[in-house]
Amino acid sequence: MRTVVFDLDGTLADTSGDLIAAANACFRDMGAGDLLDAATDAGIALRGGKRMLTEGLTRLGRMDAAVVEQYYPMLLEAYGDAIAEHTVFYPGALDAVGELSARGYGVGICTNKPEALAEQLLQALGARAAFGALVGADTLPVRKPDPAPLMETARRLGGDPARTVLIGDSDTDRNTARAAGVPSVLVTFGPSGEDMAALEPEALLHDFADLPDLVQALIGRNS
Known part of the structure; x- marks a missing residue:
């Protein structure tokens, strides 16, 4: 076949809208607010969860690979909780x-x-x-x-x-x-x-x- x-x-x-929402939940937990915008950051979202976390932390000037790994499970959980909203x-x-x-x-x-x-x-x-x-x-x-x-x-x-x-x-x-x-x-x-x-x-x-x-x-x- x-x-x-x-x-x-x-x-x-x-899937970018729901992925960005999950990443922003992580950034809010860090006290940083929403760092990614669904209108302009779709391309970043479609590169995956760790790519979104890396981008947000870089924008903050706080890029740390350990923080990316720390928050990745939270991102996956948040994404799974609202996976098909957008x-x-x-x-x-x-x-x-x-x-x-x-x-x-x-x-x-x-x-x-x-x-x-x-x-x-x-x-x-x-x-x-x-x-x-x-x-x-x-x-x-x-x-x-x-x-x-x-x-x-x-x-x-x-x-x-x-x-x-x-x-x-x-x-x-x-x-x-x-x-x-x-x-x-x-x-x-x-x-x-x-x-x-x-x-x-x-x-x-x-x-x-x-x-x-x-x-x-x-x-x-x-x-």
Whole structure:
């Protein structure tokens, strides 16, 4: 089986609002108030919890790796308590997933979000059943850009890891696909969209409506 594996944050869904809210809860606990703004810091949010904590502490002039590690569990807890207040799928994302499944591709998710939180989010959004496999940051001993999580996702879908394509939104996704020796498609509608062309993926995606035919061109029909 040919497989299509998606990154989650910044690729399928804009999760930045809920991530920033969780980070700001940590900053308030530090007595610093809200340091990140959903309107301007979405790109930072989609790089993960530790990246947000690092940015906020840097803005305060108090960057300390130990404080980042101290507050990271609190950030995850706050995020889990309000994981889908602002998160939305990008337009056409689930339609594209459904069309890929209808064409016979295995469809899964490989994310650097902790697996339990990714499961929780997809359940909260009513979309877990659309994906045949989910591999998170802590599913294996390694995470993206190591190729192992991508390859494991393809295997869990019943596919050949060499006959897959990774849909993502970052250099991490580009490097994961390169390490696995498979094509990558990077979306241009996220906060860092204008930077994707410089990463030289096999294709850029401007509209999810184009994805099924793009996948077919890259890895062929599942037949």
